[in-house]
Amino acid sequence: MQIITTSSELIATRENLQGSVALVPTMGALHAGHLSLIRNAKTQNENVIVSIFVNPTQFCEGEDFERYPRKSEADINICQKAGVDILFMPSASEIYQDSDEILLKAPKIAGYTLEGATRAGHFDGVLRVVLKLINLTRAKRAYFGQKDAQQLLLIQKMVRELFVPCEIIPCPIVRDKDGLALSSRNLYLDPSMRNNALKLSESLREVARQIMIGEKNTEKLKAHAMDVLAGIDVEYIEIVDKNLRQREEVKKGETIVLLTARVGGVRLIDNLWI
Ligand code: AMP
Numbered sequence: 437m438q439i440i441t442t443s444s445e446l447i448a449t450r451e452n453l454q455g456s457v458a459l460v461p462t463m464g465a466l467h468a469g470h471l472s473l474i475r476n477a478k479t480q481n482e483n484v485i486v487s488i489f490v491n492p493t494q495f496c497e498g499e500d501f502e503r504y505p506r507k508s509e510a511d512i513n514i515c516q517k518a519g520v521d522i523l524f525m526p527s528a529s530e531i532y533q534d535s536d537e538i539l540l541k542a543p544k545i546a547g548y549t550l551e552g553a554t555r556a557g558h559f560d561g562v563l564r565v566v567l568k569l570i571n572l573t574r575a576k577r578a579y580f581g582q583k584d585a586q587q588l589l590l591i592q593k594m595v596r597e598l599f600v601p602c603e604i605i606p607c608p609i610v611r612d613k614d615g616l617a618l619s620s621r622n623l624y625l626d627p628s629m630r631n632n633a634l635k636l637s638e639s640l641r642e643v644a645r646q647i648m649i650g651e652k653n654t655e656k657l658k659a660h661a662m663d664v665l666a667g668i669d670v671e672y673i674e675i676v677d678k679n680l681r682q683r684e685e686v687k688k689g690e691t692i693v694l695l696t697a698r699v700g701g702v703r704l705i706d707n708l709w710i
Contacts, residue, residue, distance in 0.1 A: 437516045439523045443530045446485075446572050449522065455482025459575035459602075461566060464488040465505035465620035466514045469610040473579040474518045476607050485573050486515050487524040489531065493561030505623050524573075531568055540564045542590055546680040550672055550694055551586045551705070562587055563594050570595075570602045578602050583609045583617055585692050585707045589678055609707070611637065617706045629700040632668060636695055639664035639673075640708040643693055647710060652685045661695070669698040686710055 440446045450457065458477035462470050466488075477484045488511055495501035508525065515523045542552065542559035552559050570578055580588045592604045610618050615637035616630065625633055639661040646660050654675035661673055673695045675683050683691055691710040696703065 437512075437520050437523055439512065439525060441525055441527070441530070443526060443572055446522070446524055446526075450485075450573055453483045456576045457481060457483045457485060457573055459569060459573045459578040460484065460486045461569050461578065461580075462486060462488055463490045463504065463620065464511050465507045465623065466511045467610075467618045467620065467622075469581055469583060469618040471514070471518055472610050473581060473607050474515070474520060476605060477577070477579050478519055480605070481577060483521045484519070485522040485524055485575065486520045487526075487569050487573075489524075489526055489565065489569075491531075491561060491565040492528055493532070493564055494558050495561070496555045496558055499555070500621075505620050524569075531565065540567060540594070543593070546586070546593065547590060550674060550676075550680065551696065554671065559587070559590050563590060566591055567594065567598070567600065570600060575602050577605050579605045579607055581609065582606050582709055583619070583707070584705070585694055585709070586680060589680060615641070617704075619704065621702060621704065624702045625699065629702065633699045633702075633704055635665050635668050636697055636699075636704055636706040640693060640695065640706060643708060644710075647686055654683050654686060657686065657693070661693070665697065671696040671698060671703070 440449060458481035460473045460477050474484060474486060490504050492501060540560055540563040542563055547559040580591060582588060588606055595602055595604055612618060614634055616633055617637060642664050643657050643661050646657055651657055657675060658673050675691060675693050677683050677690050688710060693708040695707060696705045
C-alpha cells in the first residue's frame, strides 16, 4: 500500500494506474462501516484509493473539529490489511489554498434543512471536499454509506447536476451486534451513554415493525418512534423522499426515516431506508 500525503503526488501516481479506480472518502478512526465501503470498492474495481481527511470546511463553529478522533497508525494498519492500494492522508493545505475563491453551495432546501438546519454550511463543505477528491483521483466510482443519508443524496445530486464522471455507490449501514450504527463518534460514548444510544436504532426498528403491520402514515410512525425515544434529546426525526421533502405516507423504495439525537452531548445520527 502506498501512502500519499500531497495532492501533486496523488495526481502523478493516479496517471500511472491501469484499470478502474475507486475512491472511499473518510475522516478516519476507521471501523467496520468504513471497511464495508472498502470491501465493496475492492470487488468492483482494480484500484482502491481511501482518503483520510478531517475536512475543516464541513465543521461548524463550536463543533468537534479539534477533538475529532484521529487514529492514523491504526487506520494505516486497517487499510493495509484490507488491501487498499493507495491511502491518501493530506494536510488541509494540500486540499485548500488560501486563495481558493470558487465555492460550492448546497441547495437551499435539501442542504439547509434537517442535518443542514443546525449545521449551516456543513454540506457546502462536504460537497466541496468530495468534488476535490473525485477530481484528484479521477475515480470511476466513489463509495458512500447510507448512514449519512442526506450527505449521500446531496452528493448524488451534485454528480448529476455538474456532470461529474463518477458513479456514486451507496453502501448499507453497518451496525454493532446491539444495533448501534457504527460511527467514529461512538468513541465518545461511555457505557451508560451507549446504552441510551441504543434507543435510536430501537426506534427505527419499531418504525419498520409498524410499517410491516400496515402503518403508512408518517406522523403516526414518528409518534411510535418518539415513544421509544422517550428521555432522549431528539434533534429531529423526519420521514422524507429522496429529494429530502417530507412525505405524508410511506412509499416503498422512496422513503427514508432520518433521525438525529444527542446522547449525553454526543450527536448521533441513524436512519432507515424503506
Ligand atoms: P466518515 O469517516 O464518518 O466521514 O465516514 C466516511 C464514509 O463512511 C461515509 O460515506 C459514511 O457514510 C460511511 N460510514 C460511516 N459509518 C458507517 C456505517 N456504520 N455503515 C456504513 N457506512 C458508514
